[in-house]
Amino acid sequence: MLKTETLSKKHLNAVADIEAYSIICPWSYAQIKKCVGDKNFIVLTDGDIVLGYGSFYMTADEANLNNIAVKKEERGKGYSKIIMERLLALAKAQGAVAVTLEVESKNAVALNLYRSFDFKGEGERKNYYPDGDSAIIMWKRSL
Numbered sequence: 030m031l032k033t034e035t036l037s038k039k040h041l042n043a044v045a046d047i048e049a050y051s052i053i054c055p056w057s058y059a060q061i062k063k064c065v066g067d068k069n070f071i072v073l074t075d076g077d078i079v080l081g082y083g084s085f086y087m088t089a090d091e092a093n094l095n096n097i098a099v100k101k102e103e104r105g106k107g108y109s110k111i112i113m114e115r116l117l118a119l120a121k122a123q124g125a126v127a128v129t130l131e132v133e134s135k136n137a138v139a140l141n142l143y144r145s146f147d148f149k150g151e152g153e154r155k156n157y158y159p160d161g162d163s164a165i166i167m168w169k170r171s172l
């Protein structure tokens with residue numbers, strides 16, 4: 030059964046593994062471990078299987094999305110939407126009125142995902158990533 034849960038120790042290996050192959054500037058195992066118990070770091074599971082995860086932090090009344098990723102073999106099944114819906118609901122419950130994130134300009138799949146949640150590109154940071162790609166700064170202005 031699909032479930033979203035707060036990151037706990039039992040998820041660490043799977044989350045760090047997905048992070049390592051999915052994210053251009055991945056967090057290390059040690060960095061992810063520091064998030065254990067953070068209610069804003071959620072994991073989507075099916076029984077013992079970690080399907081994906083996402084996290085954000087709050088600054089005043091804004092939520093900043095850190096990351097969202099789905100296990101390679103499980104992509105294209107709508108799981109990131111479940112994670113995003115949960116993250117947005119959590120942020121709203123904590124008083125967020127807007128959500129922001131940065132994404133690689135070449136990451137078409139992520140851009141599609143964010144646009145489908147009504148995030149709009151409002152800025153660009155050139156040469157932001159190690160491969161020279163730009164970061165698109167996106168905002169969702171209403172929750």
Ligand SMILES: CC(C)(COP(=O)(O)OP(=O)(O)OC[C@H]1O[C@@H](n2cnc3c(N)ncnc32)[C@H](O)[C@@H]1OP(=O)(O)O)[C@@H](O)C(=O)NCCC(=O)NCCS
Nearest residue numbers: 051096097098099104105106107108109110138139141142
């Ligand atoms: C981006 C990512 C999280 C999407 O997860 P996913 O579970 O496969 O996505 P979903 O199946 O929930 O699809 C969500 C939306 O993403 C977009 N999308 C998904 N797969 C796509 C593809 N192959 N091509 C284009 N757009 C795609 C679509 O907009 C889709 O919505 P739709 O089905 O209504 O059209 C996943 O590809 C991933 O983990 N990528 C590596 C990590 C990453 O890039 N994270 C974002 C930057 S931090």
